[in-house]
Amino acid sequence: MTTASLPSATPAAVAAVGADMFATAVADQAVPVERVDWTPPMDGTADDLATVAADPLRRDANALAVSRMLDVQAMLVGVAPASELLGLEKGQFLHAGPPIEWARASGPLRGALMGAAAFEGLVEDPEDAEALFASGAEVSLEPCHHRSAVGPMAGVVSPSMWMFVLEDPATGRRTYCSLNEGLGKVLRYGAYGPEVLERLRWMRDVLGPLLGEAVSAAGPVDATAILGQMLQMGDEAHNRNRAGTLMLLRDIAPSLVRTSRSTEEIAEAFAFMGGNDHFFLNVAMPACKLALDAARDVPGSTMVVAMARNGTDFGIQVSGTGDQWFTGPAQLADGLFLGDYGPDDANPDIGDSAITETAGIGGFAMAAAPAIVRFVGGTVPDALATSRRMREITISENNRWPIPVLDFAGAATGIDVSSVCRTGILPQINTGMAGKVAGVGQVGAGLVTPPASIFPAALAELARRTRDRA
């Protein structure tokens, strides 16, 4: 028993929520009071919130889910084709976000699938792939997340694409992500022109094998540690990956140079990776997924383990509700546009890259990368405020990912469905914007949130399971 629990001992400090008069009365007696800025929860959630809050499993379940996540060490251990790694066969395609069928697929997802079909030789001209996907014969679509993978933007993966392999040495669990193509007209933004396919072929024939050889020779690269360093260097690992890309290059450069490839090919690979500030994103994403997958399937846990968008739907998965997706309409990002493009040209939010925010970086770590806030015309104080605000909806913090300007507070970690419903604060996501018409490519970048409705939906399922257990 601590002295604080002796009733005759004066409280050292008090937290007060609700009517201010009670807080004031205590403060008047010279006891420090931290006042809560309370607002009513999201509509219709009060009963489910109470049910879940009183769930005897919840507290320890959330602590377990978070500790499992934080224990993961994500090591880059290999680069190999999806056909080998995932057993992906001709005609099988992975995509970003929750499950979706061709009929509901957005422009950029369609464009990326059409380009991938041509890349795999299923059709000669990408335009011919529309009929193929519409018929559904000999092709199948499946979320990356269902195959331990993640993909930025459209996230389309086909068998011949090479993928990063991330592994947690303690458990041997693995996650995967394709190689980043760069910016502009690229498959993941729904472009499928000849230059897009040409680049994909080069990545298949030169970059992939070269990286495979180099990573094998270099030995595992500690992606979790690089992510921690990136936050010290102005990256938030979603829309800024400059430092991360350079650190990855630094780690594998000696092995790259020693590969059996020609000097010309090695130089091309260096130029490509060095010229693509987002190259590391496709390592950051599977590193985040590897950590979050460790938090899955803890009964009673209200922690979000995936946020993902397919360009039509925004979906979340929650530790305590298994593989169930809770989906709502993907939102339009608020941001800045390239060239003549404007809001009318943008597709709703798309990509698995919100796995970074789910893990506490990206939009959650905006304070580490204040430049990102200008995507919406914001200010540096906005970035600080956003990173602080995210701490209101997370369970813990990640001490391996400290944010210098927040006095090295760890990244806000473990989004709590209950806290989102209580506060109405939605996770903040930094994102690229794809053109809504297939084939266009990137039109801008900005900030976006999930549709609010998916959190009460997930909460209702958590409450249902709690009642069933009682």
Add this chain to the structure above:
Amino acid sequence: MTVEHVEIRPGAYADSVALLQVSRDVAATPGVAAAQVAMATELNVEVLQGMGFTLPAASTNDMVVALRLDDESALSAALAAVDAALAAARKGSSGGEVTAPPRTTGSALRRAGGDLALVSVPGASALVEAMDALDAGVDVMIFSDNVPVEQELAMKRIARDRGLLVMGPDCGTAVVGGVGLGFANTVSPGSVGIVAASGTGCQQILALLDAAGVGVAAALGVGGRDLSAAIGGISTTTALDRLDADPTVEQVVVVSKPPAAEVAAAVEKYAAGLTTPVRFALLGAGQPDLTTQVEALLGDLGVAVPSWPTWGTPAVRSASGGTALRGLFVGGTLCDEAMLLAAETLGPIRSNIPLSPDLALDSSLLESGHLMIDFGDDGLTRGRAHPMIDPTLRLEHLAKVAADPETAVVLMDVVLGHGAEDDPAAGLAPAIAAARAIRDVPVVVACVGTSADPQGLARQAEALAAAGAEVHLSNAAATRRAIALVNGVAR
């Protein structure tokens, strides 16, 4: 006819995000049809060409300013806009950085630490906030009304399993380490520990002990339902353990509204096993009133019982008669105690918190016969503050009751201390004077407080007495005087 202006600024640099913002600002300038300010990277050159601009040779370290203008005259304004936007992008705007307050109890405890949480949100949300405290390993006091009983049970069970204490709900009184929480009186430190399943019952005991010169180590309010069959005395048991373990506590008293008999028996049995002696002041038919219990407690402590203070001129019956006792209370336990006493001599008393269901008062609160109303009951506080904070409803009702020819005596309580109105007599004294001006009806008041309370016991009591009320510190004494006046017995 539109004009194009393309210029290369060698060596100028801003990051791409800043330049997107600059481009947007410039494009919004009147006379500008399109604008792109960008570093001349391969991608940006492609974008600019896609917009129809023709570019001279440039390196990736050059900045390109590309403008399409409605006509030549717009150029100087557009270039000024470019410079202004670039300057703004470099400077940024560092407003005063303010840390937003926490949005949940859990967040507040993570930020500032603390060993207690006070929860007074609407009842439907009380459990959720309270669980934050229990998850953080911290005791919680709940002032919220209308907390569902099954939720109260759920959180008290969890608290018990974790060795924590849930105070409340619906009993907004505690004194912890000399600090009053919620509705609490200022008392001297001492050796008495109080466990209270009754807020105003606790305050009555604090007031009487203070008048007797006895200090209090701690008072733990455990919620008005804690000794009900549904809750089973969970917090009472924990509070007894806490007080028993506290070396400064030499004597414990448990005060409650009428409890469930089997729960009271179980708790009394539990208390018998503790080191510290425990006296039970449980209201009920045939049980001693609170003042009598305090007198017994003083006997336990070897302290002489004082004569309980009164103020004002003894009231006399009104010339206009009347037969009924009308009690208007803000304290539920004080109302209970008055009903229990009055029923012994006056017979059935109708109430919104009746002693038995057949005595329930309808929502008009204006029936014939003896009536006692608890304005602090949940049914009368929906959508408004507790009458200890907002006296409006009771003051309105006082005028109606005084005007009723059936009213023989008006009995009221006034509860002082932290949380209560700053100056209750300021509203009540004129209302009493006005009521007495109508029919000269006698008004007896129990004024529950201590000399150190913020409102000042003597100042309040004297103001009420000056308005014509007969004022007592003891609610039981006030009630007995009111009964006597109804029965026409002289003092």
